[in-house]
Amino acid sequence: MSSNEIKQSLKLYIVLSRANKAINEVTNQFFQQNGINPTEFAVLELLYHKGRQPLQKIGSKILLASGSITYVVDKLEKRGFINRISCPSDRRVTYAEISEEGSAFMQKVFPEHEQNLHELMNVLTPEEKETAIELLKKLGLSIKDLSY
Numbered sequence: 001m002s003s004n005e006i007k008q009s010l011k012l013y014i015v016l017s018r019a020n021k022a023i024n025e026v027t028n029q030f031f032q033q034n035g036i037n038p039t040e041f042a043v044l045e046l047l048y049h050k051g052r053q054p055l056q057k058i059g060s061k062i063l064l065a066s067g068s069i070t071y072v073v074d075k076l077e078k079r080g081f082i083n084r085i086s087c088p089s090d091r092r093v094t095y096a097e098i099s100e101e102g103s104a105f106m107q108k109v110f111p112e113h114e115q116n117l118h119e120l121m122n123v124l125t126p127e128e129k130e131t132a133i134e135l136l137k138k139l140g141l142s143i144k145d146l147s148y
Contacts, residue, residue: 023120030116034109039072041113044081047098048106052085055094081105 024038031041042062047053053061059069073096076082081102087093098106121129 026116026120030113040076043072043076044098044102044106045110047082047096048103048110052095052097055096058096
């Protein structure tokens, strides 16, 4: 492994980090303008597109520590965006479900979020987007296999 290869890996890391930071800044500003934080949006988006979910599973689906889920769900429930539903067959399980108000919010906000992301990514051609998706997926999956 040459010094140039190591420098190239470092450069890739820096470019990926900067691109991620730039995209997150724009999307976080959009969420803020809509009175929500990125984590709350992620929970709402999951429930909006996937339906009712056990609270215990939400954290792993949106990459959030389980302790934080209760806090986020509490905030969304207070705003009337989601409801907690007890599982009739297992008292240990509680589901989160998007409410009508939460669905109405997502119907308004999600298409705009989607359009914003499209505009951010549109500097790339469809072919370049596909290549980027494949390469980043390959990178992410290979890292999962490494054990540190």
